Amino acid sequence: xxxxxxxxxxxxxxxxxxxxxxxxxxxxxxxxxxxxxxxxxxxxxxxxxxxxxxxxxxxxxxxxxxxxxxxxxxxxxxxxxxxxxxxxxxxxxxxxxxxxxxxxxxxxxxxxxxxxxxxxxxxxxxxxxxxxxxxxxxxxxxxxxxxxxxxxxxxxxxxxxxxxxxxxxxxxxxxxxxxxxxxxxxxxxxxxxxxxxxxxxxxxxxxxxxxxxxxxxxxxxxxxxxxxxxxxxxxxxxxxxxxxxxxxxxxxxxxxxxxxxxxxxxxxxxxxxxxxxxxxxxxxxxxxxxxxxxxxxxxxxxxxxxxxxxxxxxxxxxxxxxxxxxxxxxxxxxxxxxxxxxx
Amino acid sequence: xxxxxxxxxxxxxxxxxxxxxxxxxxxxxxxxxxxxxxxxxxxxxxxxxxxxxxxxxxxxxxxxxxxxxxxxxxxxxxxxxxxxxxxxxxxxxxxxxxxxxxxxxxxxxxxxxxxxxxxxxxxxxxxxxxxxxxxxxxxxxxxxxxxxxxxxxxxxxxxxxxxxxxxxxxxxxxxxxxx
Numbered sequence: 001x002x003x004x005x006x007x008x009x010x011x012x013x014x015x016x017x018x019x020x021x022x023x024x025x026x027x028x029x030x031x032x033x034x035x036x037x038x039x040x041x042x043x044x045x046x047x048x049x050x051x052x053x054x055x056x057x058x059x060x061x062x063x064x065x066x067x068x069x070x071x072x073x074x075x076x077x078x079x080x081x082x083x084x085x086x087x088x089x090x091x092x093x094x095x096x097x098x099x100x101x102x103x104x105x106x107x108x109x110x111x112x113x114x115x116x117x118x119x120x121x122x123x124x125x126x127x128x129x130x131x132x133x134x135x136x137x138x139x140x141x142x143x144x145x146x147x148x149x150x151x152x153x154x155x156x157x158x159x160x161x162x163x164x165x166x167x168x169x170x171x172x173x174x175x176x177x178x179x180x181x182x183x184x185x186x187x188x189x190x191x192x193x194x195x196x197x198x199x200x201x202x203x204x205x206x207x208x209x210x211x212x213x214x215x216x217x218x219x220x221x222x223x224x225x226x227x228x229x230x231x232x233x234x235x236x237x238x239x240x241x242x243x244x245x246x247x248x249x250x251x252x253x254x255x256x257x258x259x260x261x262x263x264x265x266x267x268x269x270x271x272x273x274x275x276x277x278x279x280x281x282x283x284x285x286x287x288x289x290x291x292x293x294x295x296x297x298x299x300x301x302x303x304x305x306x307x308x309x310x311x312x313x314x315x316x317x318x319x320x321x322x323x324x325x326x327x328x329x330x331x332x333x334x335x336x337x338x339x340x341x342x343x
Numbered sequence: 344x345x346x347x348x349x350x351x352x353x354x355x356x357x358x359x360x361x362x363x364x365x366x367x368x369x370x371x372x373x374x375x376x377x378x379x380x381x382x383x384x385x386x387x388x389x390x391x392x393x394x395x396x397x398x399x400x401x402x403x404x405x406x407x408x409x410x411x412x413x414x415x416x417x418x419x420x421x422x423x424x425x426x427x428x429x430x431x432x433x434x435x436x437x438x439x440x441x442x443x444x445x446x447x448x449x450x451x452x453x454x455x456x457x458x459x460x461x462x463x464x465x466x467x468x469x470x471x472x473x474x475x476x477x478x479x480x481x482x483x484x485x486x487x488x489x490x491x492x493x494x495x496x497x498x499x500x501x502x503x504x505x506x507x508x509x510x511x512x513x514x515x516x517x518x519x520x521x522x
Contacts, residue, residue, distance in 0.1 A: 040391075041390065045393075307378050319368075
C-alpha cells in the first residue's frame with residue numbers, strides 16, 4: 001500500500017466527514033423551512049439572509065445550555081449513548097461511492113473511502129449497532145419514559161431490519177455482488193434499480209424511515225405519550241448530538257437509497273460526457289447528480305414527516321411483520337424466477 | 344322514516360367497520376394522496392406577517408394607545424374630574440388633581456388639572472369608555488399602531504403623563520394645520 005494511496009483516502013475521508021456534517025447542519029434548517037412551507041408559514045428567516053445562519057445559532061444555543069446529568073448509576077453509559085449514535089451515523093458513509101474515479105496526475109483516485117466487497121453487509125451491521133446508541137441512552141437516563149422510548153426504538157429497529165435485509169437480497173441477486181461500487185456500476189444511464197425492483201425500493205424506503213427513527217415511525221420520541229422519548233434527560237450538546245446524529249443518519253441513508261436504487265452517480269449521457277469533456281468533468285458531474293438524488297431523498301424524508309401522522313405501536317409492528325416481510329419474501333421469489341427464466 | 348336515516352345537517356356519514364383490504368393496509372395510496380395535498384401547500388401564499396417590518400392592517404374603528412390631548416394653544420385639556428377613572432371597567436386609570444397656579448395659565452386650560460395621571464397598561468382593555476366619558480375631550484384612544492411594548496417590570500407598564508400627554512411638537516403642528 002503506497003503512501004499516496006493512504007493520503008488519497010485520508011483526504012476523501014476528511015471531505016466526506018465535512019460534507020456529512022455540513023449536510024446534517026443544513027438539514028436542520030431545511031427541515032424547519034420545509035415544515036414551515038407545508039404549513040403555509042415562512043420559517044426561520046432572521047439569522048442571516050433567509051435564515052442561512054440559523055444552524056450556527058442553534059448550535060451556539062445548544063453549547064451555551066446547562067450540561068445536566070441526572071442522578072444515574074450509569075454516568076459513563078449516559079455520556080456514551082450520544083457518541084455511539086453519532087459514530088454509527090457517520091461510519092456508514094465510509095462505503096458509499098460518492099462518484100466514479102478522478103484522474104489526478106496520472107493516478108486513478110476512487111471517490112470512495114473504502115471499497116470493501118461486503119459493503120452491504122457492513123451497512124446492515126453498522127445500522128443494527130446504531131440502535132445501541134438509543135437503547136444505552138434511554139437506559140442510562142434512569143427514567144421510565146426514556147426507557148420506554150428506547151425499548152420501542154429497539155423493537156422497531158429489529159423488526160424493520162429484517163424486511164430491509166430481505167429487500168436488499170433481491171438487489172444482490174440481480175447484481176451478483178455485495179459491493180455498493182459494483183451495484184453502482186451496474187446501473188448505467190437510466191438502468192436504475194428502481195425500475196427493475198420497484199417493490200424492493202418501496203420496502204427499503206419504508207424500512208429506512210423506520211431505521212432512522214423518522215416520522216411516521218418516530219414512536220421512540222413520541223412527544224404526546226413519552227414526553228420526549230429516549231433523549232428526555234439529555235441537555236446541551238449531548239442532546240444536540242442525538243439530534244445531529246438523526247440528521248447525519250438521514251443524509252447517509254439517503255445516500256444509500258440513491259446509490260442502490262437511483263443509479264448512484266450515473267446519469268444519461270455519461271458515456272458521451274466522458275468522451276467529449278474528459279473523465280474528470282464527467283465524473284464530477286456524476287457526483288453532483290448523486291447529490292441531487294440525495295437531496296431528493298432528504299426532501300422526501302422531510303415531506304413525509306410533515307404529512308403523515310405517527311403510527312400506533314401495534315400498527316408499526318403489523319406493518320413490519322405482516323406486510324413488509326411477506327412482501328419482500330414474495331419479491332425475492334419473483335426476482336429469482338425472473339433471473340432463472342431470463343437465463 | 345327511521346331514526347337512522349335522519350340527518351339534520353345533511354352531512355351524516357355512516358361509519359363503516361369494514362376490515363381494511365391488503366392494498367389499504369399498505370397505506371401507500373392514501374399516503375400518496377396526503378403527500379400531494381402537502382406538496383400543493385408548499386407553493387401557497389404564506390399566512391405569515393413578518394411583524395416588525397410588516398404590520399397587520401388595522402380596522403377603521405381600531406382603538407390604540409391613549410393620548411391626553413392639548414388644545415389649540417397647547418394647553419392640557421384634562422381637568423382631573425375623574426370620570427374616566429370612574430367609567431373604566433378595568434380600573435386601570437388613576438389620577439391626582441392639583442390647582443392651577445396663576446403662572447401656569449399657559450400650561451393647563453382649566454383651573455384644576457391632573458398632577459398625576461396614570462394608566463396601568465396591563466389592566467387596560469382598550470374599550471374606549473374613558474374616551475366616551477370625558478367631558479373635556481381630553482383623553483382619546485389613538486390609531487397609533489404602537490401597542491404596549493413588552494417589558495420586564497410591572498411598574499414599567501404604568502404609563503404616567505410623560506408617556507400619555509400629546510407631545511408639544513404635535514400640538515404645534517395641529518394648530519398650524521387648523522390656521
